[in-house]
Amino acid sequence: MRGALHDKLAGGEGISLRKGRGFAFEGEARMEEWTPVRLIGMSGSLRRESNSNAVLETLRERFARRARMRICDLASIPPYNQDLEGEKRPPEVKVLLKAIAESDGVVLCAPEFNHSIPGVLKNALDWASRPAFASVMAYKPVAVMATSEGALGGTRCLEHLRTSLASMLARIALAREVIITSAGAKIRDGRLADPVALGFACGAVEALLREILLWRAFDSSNRWAAQ
Numbered sequence: 001m002r003g004a005l006h007d008k009l010a011g012g013e014g015i016s017l018r019k020g021r022g023f024a025f026e027g028e029a030r031m032e033e034w035t036p037v038r039l040i041g042m043s044g045s046l047r048r049e050s051n052s053n054a055v056l057e058t059l060r061e062r063f064a065r066r067a068r069m070r071i072c073d074l075a076s077i078p079p080y081n082q083d084l085e086g087e088k089r090p091p092e093v094k095v096l097l098k099a100i101a102e103s104d105g106v107v108l109c110a111p112e113f114n115h116s117i118p119g120v121l122k123n124a125l126d127w128a129s130r131p132a133f134a135s136v137m138a139y140k141p142v143a144v145m146a147t148s149e150g151a152l153g154g155t156r157c158l159e160h161l162r163t164s165l166a167s168m169l170a171r172i173a174l175a176r177e178v179i180i181t182s183a184g185a186k187i188r189d190g191r192l193a194d195p196v197a198l199g200f201a202c203g204a205v206e207a208l209l210r211e212i213l214l215w216r217a218f219d220s221s222n223r224w225a226a227q
């Protein structure tokens with residue numbers, strides 16, 4: 001059983017996950033309904049022609065057969081206020097947190113702003129990080145990537161994202177670093193068209209899907225063991 005699971009993970013196939021009791025392995029007659037992976041995409045850019053949102057849109061399309069990615073517009077999220085926690089959260093925040101809670105993973109593709117995370121995204125993450133260590137972000141699998149119009153930007157944003165996500169116990173999927181420099185030149189018709197950058201970005205989402213599959217398998221085997 002363990003060998004079959006390992007083969008499945010190593011092959012990277014069948015990342016869509018089955019509802020109900022775990023996985024059906026080779027030779028197993030019982031077929032269960034497939035549950036596609038649910039992903040939330042966030043960039044923190046509100047710009048209509050945003051490179052970062054174009055990258056998210058490209059990934060949403062690329063992985064459409066294996067995952068449903070909902071790209072969240074963060075324009076309506078108010079500034080974080082610690083007086084408004086729990087039930088007092090603004091309705092827009094409740095909607096965002098519910099969407100994150102119900103997702104299997106999060107894809108963050110952020111532009112570098114002043115050598116860091118755009119305030120809009122950081123603000124959303126601050127809301128999502130509470131209650132501390134037990135929030136919707138705790139143990140949530142996350143893929144991270146950064147964009148920049150410049151030739152050298154993005155690294156600091158990515159580093160700050162990692163630091164911030166670690167503070168809320170989010171689980172960053174292990175992948176090659178994705179920093180899309182000179183991003184505007186790599187976008188055509190609202191999609192990421194540069195094959196090298198696209199390969200890196202897809203690699204991060206692949207890693208995220210594997211992480212999600214791994215945890216689904218773990219949860220599933222735990223449920224079996226508890227019966």
Ligand SMILES: Cc1cc2nc3c(=O)[nH]c(=O)nc-3n(C[C@H](O)[C@H](O)[C@H](O)COP(=O)(O)O)c2cc1C
Pocket residue numbers: 043045046047049050051052053111112113114115116147148149150152153154183
């Ligand atoms: C307030 C602000 C600060 C920025 N700071 C940086 C920066 O530190 N490093 C960098 O590479 N680009 C910086 N830029 C350029 C952005 O990366 C660029 O505008 C990018 O296209 C914005 O992302 P978007 O296309 O997803 O909206 C900055 C842009 C703005 C508006």
